[in-house]
Amino acid sequence: MTGVNRKLGILLSGRGSNFEAIHRAIAAGTLDAEIAVVISNREAAPGIETARRFGLKTVVMPSQGVPREQFDRELVRVLNDHQVGLVCLAGYMRLLSGYFVQAFPQRIVNIHPSLLPSFPGLDAQHQAFDYGVKFTGCTVHFVDEHLDNGPIILQAVVPVEEGDTYDTLSARILAEEHKIYSKAIGIILSGAYRIEGRRVVSVS
């Protein structure tokens, strides 16, 4: 499709393995997109170091103590400076203001390590494990003003095995995250979907 803005802005706060998976998919040619900028709100985020190593444009914007909307206005400015068309949250540990969400309507996506709407919030893998579910997984969804709430683009199911520990389960969920995030970004960039209420429906 012509005219689609394929420039991604990645926001992260930590390890950055989902960012790396997106980068890999682009390098492998399975995702037609470009990472325009990687932004971290934490100086020490390993993901930002990886992005530098990859030769990508990086910006560190320490957020501690900065009022939410003031911080988000600056963030929107940086994303716009890089002509970002789709914002990808990849382990970004900060709630977004209404201002930010409205600046990129249906152009912000997030990956969450559970089958939403079960286990939103922090440490979803632990929550699911402790609850004793037999199936969990991960979800890629559009971001709205509520936590882990927007319309769902893709999910992957991960069975909980008898011998699982929190770590083995989290590792299997993460492996699925790395597959579905790039796939979901590809769906959005293809434009071959529409949002009906909460449902993301394919159109051909």
Ligand code: GRF
């Ligand atoms: C992932 O589990 C993701 O689902 C959640 O934060 C974690 C980030 O991991 N939103 P990484 O930084 O991408 O390795």
